[in-house]
Amino acid sequence: MPDRPAPDTPALWGADPTPGIVAVEFDGGNRVTVFRRGGSGLIRETDTWPPFLFLESPDLLGAWTGPVEVLGLDGPWDYRALALFPSWDDLSRAVTRLRKTTGKSPRGLDGPFYWIADPVQQYLMWSGRTFYKGLRFEDLRRLQIDIETTVTPGFEFPNPEREADRITLVSLADSTGWEASLRSDRLDEAGMIAELNRIVAQRDPDVIEGHNLFNFDLPYLEARAKRHGLRLTWGRDGSAVRSRSSQFSAAERIVAYTRYDVYGRQVIDTLFLVQLYDVTTRELPDFGLKSVARHLGLSADDRTYVPAGELAGLAEADMETLVRYGLDDVRETREIARVLGQSHFHQAQMFPFSHQNTVVRGTATRIDALLLREYLRQRHAVPKPPPKRSFAGGYTDVFVTGVVGPVVQCDVRSLYPSILLVFGIRPSKDDLDVFLGLLRDLTRRRLEAKDRARAAPPEERSALEALQSTFKVLINSFYGYLGFPQGHLADFDAAERVAAEGRRLIRTVLEELRRRGAQPVEVDTDGVYFVPPPEALGEEEAFVRDLGAVLPEGIELEFAGRYRAMFSYRPKNYVLLTEDGDLRIRGSGLRSRGIEKFQRVFLEEMFRALLEGRADEIPKIKERFLEDLRAHRWTPEWFAKTETLHDSLEVYRKKRERNARNASAAYELALASGRPYRPGDQVTYYVTGDSPRVRVFEAARLASEWDPAHPDENTAYYAAKLEALYRKFRPFWEPEDGGKGRQPTLFNQG
Known part of the structure; x- marks a missing residue:
């Protein structure tokens, strides 16, 4: 077991220790169905909660004649009352009435009332429960799906609305190693879909995974099922999948997609996991399944590859090759989800979101949910988000353009989180000191997980590394939260102070580098690339360690790499040649997926x-x-x-x-x-x-x-x-x- 939620840290893990939750579904009224994994298998339970609404004043409900209980909240901030309703319908009617009487949208940031529009999130926040407590990632039942289709002659890509563009292969695998192929040479399309429905029910996965699942496989399967008068009845209650339009963001990328929800199960698109991974690494040539698997070292040596132009006709020409190709696809999907998905598994143990929503919700939104959950637990008043304003960010500059080498990279370890902790900077309205308390706890747990990972046997190391990576992502989100316009405890003055301290510290590093005879090449917020002085060649790590002495206690400078050469083009655009001869291209000015x-x-x-x-x-x-x-x-x-x-x-x-x-x-x-x-x-x-x-x-x-x-x-x-x-x-x-x-x-x- 890589980590156990501690009962004395409810702000991080939630106050309710109920183990094994793998799904929560809203069933109307004030009821939810909770699915848990226990020693005897899957447990299905019913629970209730009072749907709630934050109010500036109980007087806002003065004309409300429906059932409601209003609680006062401690503290001076805007939302000083909590209205509890016996059902979600009652809450919805109250919100509609408030919208009419106040003229404010329930989704607005400056209204006299605030509600959380997701009933499952409300339940998790009220109860203090989270997913997966007491479970390991390996305990989840995960099913992978991939389809292949024909393409009508004259078209480039398949479209499920064209009659002839039928499904020729459904490839399946799961986390136990089980695999299956549903083939058009043995079943017609309707038979394949009906068999797929049966397999989903039989294998009973907690999580359904696929690569580009939301924008290809699921819409395609749903449309072809409809053509045959069928539905994708994958819910644990026998219900059909549900879909709606949505958006997913990964840094500057905004992706429109069709979101699918399956009753009692989580749906994870590994394409989203890959895009989130690329936000931090910026190393992927593209987001295709095969190239990502190769990049991560997950491709088998005997992996079957088929040119894209030959796939549509392969079912007729060589079904056995197509079957091998499809099974390799779901195997790689399974491995990508294992490598990149464990972070979201751990986040689901902390946040009041479903596993599926931890992938698609932004990091600042997740931090806000943690803070609100704790303020709700302690029945404390909640402030409105502050007015948005701009402020100067990190220090970015280029001092040398062209080719230099060798080059050393050094980073201030967790610059902004360290500044928050060392200087005690916190949101001014955080009366309960939850913000810095969470940051301290996450920082301590990350260091513990890193130490345990170094000493752990190989079979446990992957889970511990995923855990410490999860903590790192969250830790680095705290500064961003301060400048998050939708954050109830956001504080732009505090964010500005953190950024200013960061600029001051990194300039201190630059001055010391020049004093020691090094040539800075580029600085980007928390890191510097520089050409070391001749006497430091071969001793770069010691040089960086000595360099860090100019920083205050608690702010650490770390050696981040040595490169044979660097091409410096403009800020945040450069190319590195590693000691092993690998090429790393960074920046939209040097690498664009839009060019031929x-x-x-x-x-x-x-x-x-x-x-x-x-x-x-x-x-x-x-x-x-x-x-x-x-x-x-x-x-x-x-x-x-x-x-x-x-x-x-x-x-x-x-x-x-x-x-x-x-x-x-x-x-x-x-x-x-x-x-x-x-x-x-x-x-x-x-x-x-x-x-x-x-x-x-x-x-x-x-x-x-x-x-x-x-x-x-x-x-x-x-x-x-x-x-x-x-x-x-x-x-x-x-x-x-x-x-x-x-x-x-x-x-x-x-």
């Missing part, structure tokens, strides 16, 4: 040559790419783009008629095809012609129409793109004085 593959590959080869001291080879690399392009040696995957249709063709046409949007190659191709493209369909296209100056929407052609015997890609257009990319970076290996072949080590020192 040939540009991404060229950039990687160019950066490697630049960092390995082979800058004189870069012109030859460019010429090789141009030669391959002009000789038509590339297949469309190298130069084609794929776009998703978000509007219907009719909506696009009407927008164009009133000049409400620009012309789009993907939409123009879909219109010209005469085929029934729908929102959600993807169009892959390339550019034809012989001039570098073309209007793409007029010169585009479907990638499926490319003929290797008569290639017609616009080599002049793509060559111009490559030349522009080359010219963009050329000054970094050919100085303005024209000294070709001389690779400088430092440019533009500031």
